[in-house]
Amino acid sequence: xxxxxxxxxxxxxxxxxxxxxxxxxxxxxxxxxxxxxxxxxxxxxxxxxxxxxxxxxxxxxxxxxxxxxxxxxxxxxxxxxxxxxxxxxxxxxxxxxxxxxxxxxxxxxxxxxxxxxxxxxxxxxxxxxxxxxxxxxxxxxxxxxxxxxxxxxxxxxxxxxxxxxxxxxxxxxxxxxxxxxxxxxxxxxxxxxxxxxxxxxxxxxxxxxxxxxxxxxxxxxxxxxxxxxxxxxxxxxxxxxxxxxxxxxxxxxxxxxxxxxxxxxxxxxxxxxxxxxxxxxxxxxxxxxxxxxxxxxxxxxxxxxxxxxxxxxxxxxxxxxxxxxxxxxxxxxxxxxxxxxxxxxxxxxxxxxxxxxxxxxxxxxxxxxxxxxxxxxxxxx
Numbered sequence: 001x002x003x004x005x006x007x008x009x010x011x012x013x014x015x016x017x018x019x020x021x022x023x024x025x026x027x028x029x030x031x032x033x034x035x036x037x038x039x040x041x042x043x044x045x046x047x048x049x050x051x052x053x054x055x056x057x058x059x060x061x062x063x064x065x066x067x068x069x070x071x072x073x074x075x076x077x078x079x080x081x082x083x084x085x086x087x088x089x090x091x092x093x094x095x096x097x098x099x100x101x102x103x104x105x106x107x108x109x110x111x112x113x114x115x116x117x118x119x120x121x122x123x124x125x126x127x128x129x130x131x132x133x134x135x136x137x138x139x140x141x142x143x144x145x146x147x148x149x150x151x152x153x154x155x156x157x158x159x160x161x162x163x164x165x166x167x168x169x170x171x172x173x174x175x176x177x178x179x180x181x182x183x184x185x186x187x188x189x190x191x192x193x194x195x196x197x198x199x200x201x202x203x204x205x206x207x208x209x210x211x212x213x214x215x216x217x218x219x220x221x222x223x224x225x226x227x228x229x230x231x232x233x234x235x236x237x238x239x240x241x242x243x244x245x246x247x248x249x250x251x252x253x254x255x256x257x258x259x260x261x262x263x264x265x266x267x268x269x270x271x272x273x274x275x276x277x278x279x280x281x282x283x284x285x286x287x288x289x290x291x292x293x294x295x296x297x298x299x300x301x302x303x304x305x306x307x308x309x310x311x312x313x314x315x316x317x318x319x320x321x322x323x324x325x326x327x328x329x330x331x332x333x334x335x336x337x338x339x340x341x342x343x344x345x346x347x348x349x350x351x352x353x354x355x356x357x358x359x360x361x362x363x364x365x366x367x368x369x370x371x372x373x374x375x376x377x378x379x380x381x
Contacts, residue, residue: 092203092373097144099172100161107161108174116141117198121178122171123217124343126190129350132343133197135359138369139215139341140170142205145372146212201356205372206364208238213367218336219343220251222318225363226290226338231306231317239339240365241289246348253335253344256315261327268311275299280328282321290338292318306337340364 097115099108110118119140124133146152147169148162155168165172173181182190206213214236216228221244228239248254260268266276276299285295285302293305305317316334336342341363349359357369 095148097148097163098161099174100156100158100164101174102164102166104174107158110175112141112144113198113202114175115144115172117194118165118172118174118178119144119170120194120197121173121181122165126193128343128347130193130197131350131354131356131359132347133193134201134356135341135346135350136217136343137197137201138204138206138356138360139217141201141203141372142212142215143170145205146214149212203371203373204369206360206367207370208364208367212372213238213364215364216337216340217343217363218338218340220253220316220335221247221338221342221345222254222291222316222334223248224290224338225340225342225345226288226292228339230288230290230292230294231337231339238364238367242362242365244342244345244348244363246351247334247342247344250348250351251335251344253315255331255333257329257331258312258314259327259329260312265312265328269298269303269308270311271299271301275301279323279325282323282328288317290318292316292334292338 092112095112096109097112099110099115099118100106101108116137120133120137123140124136126133128136144163155164156162163169163172165174178191181187206215216239223243223245225240225242225244227235227241229235230241262280265280266272281297281299283297284293285297286293288294288305293308296303296305296308298308303311305319308314309317309319312330314330315332316336316338318334318338319330319332321331322329341359346359346363349362350356354362360367360369
C-alpha cells in the first residue's frame with residue numbers, strides 16, 4: 001500500500017508540473033499530447049481507503065454504516081449495491097469522496113456512488129425521465145473521478161475535502177437531507193428512482209481518447225449548445241456546438257425577461273462619465289456557433305456576451321434588448337453557460353426514446369461511456 005501511495009504521489013507531481021496542468025483554470029483539466037503516466041483507480045482507491053471518520057458527531061454518521069442502512073427506502077451507501085453486470089467493482093467501492101457542506105460547515109465522507117446519488121438529487125429534477133437521470137449520473141461520476149484522479153483543488157477553501165456541495169463543483173444533497181426531502185409514497189418512489197439511475201450506471205464514466213472528460217452540463221439551451229472556447233476560451237474537442245431543439249418545447253426556463261433602470265444598467269456594466277449619459281446605444285458585433293452573443297458594443301465599448309450575462313445576472317448569453325426612456329429590458333433564451341449536456345434537452349431526448357448513452361454521445365462529441373474501474377487514466381503533457 002505504501003509503495004502504491006509513493007508511486008501515485010510521484011505521478012501526480014509530474015502531472016502538476018506539466019504544461020497540461022498550467023493550461024487549466026476554473027476546474028477545466030485537459031491537455032494536448034499524451035504521456036503515459038498511468039494513474040489506476042485501484043491506486044487512487046487504495047491511497048484513500050484509509051480515510052475514515054471516528055467522530056460521528058462531526059460527520060453526521062459513520063462512513064462504513066451509512067444513514068438509514070436498515071431503512072426500507074435504501075439510503076445505504078452505494079458500495080453495498082452490486083454492479084449491474086456483476087463485475088468486481090472493489091477499486092471504485094473503496095473510493096470515498098470528502099464533501100464539505102458549506103452551510104453546515106462540516107465534512108461528509110461518502111462512497112463514490114453515494115456521492116453520485118446525492119449529486120443526482122441536487123442537480124436534476126427527480127421527475128425527469130430515467131434515461132436522463134442516468135445520463136446525469138454518468139456525467140456527475142465523470143466529474144468527480146477526474147477531479148480525484150488529478151487531485152484538483154480548485155474552488156476549495158478548506159483542507160482535507162475534495163469538493164463542496166455547491167455549484168462551484170456539483171450541487172450535493174447530504175444523506176440526512178435526502179431522507180427528509182420527500183414523504184410517504186413520493187419518498188419511497190423517488191429514492192428508488194435515484195438509486196436505480198445510479199445502480200444501472202454504476203462505475204460508468206465518459207471518456208475521450210481513453211481519458212475522463214470535463215463533463216460540463218447546464219439547465220436549458222437556446223436551441224444549440226456552445227463550443228467551449230466561445231465561453232471558456234479553451235477549445236475542447238468533445239465540447240462542440242450541437243443542436244438541442246427539445247428545450248424550447250419543454251423547459252420552463254427557456255425564455256425570460258428582466259428590466260433594469262438606466263442607472264443600474266450603467267453601474268452594473270461599469271460604465272461612467274460620458275459612457276453613461278443618455279439612452280444606451282447597444283450594437284451586436286459577433287455571434288457564436290451556438291447562436292449566442294460573442295461580442296457586443298455598449299456606447300462604443302466592447303463586451304463579451306459572457307461578461308454582459310454575468311454583470312447583469314442574465315440567464316443566458318443569448319439575449320435581445322429593448323431600450324426604453326429610462327430602462328433597458330433584456331429577454332434571454334436558455335438558462336446556463338450552454339456548454340456540454342443540456343439537462344432539459346436530455347429529458348426531451350429521453351422522452352423520445354433515447355438511452356442515456358445516446359444522450360451522452362449527442363452532447364459530448366466523439367466520446368465513449370466506459371467502466372472507470374477498468375480504465376488506466378493517462379495524463380497529458
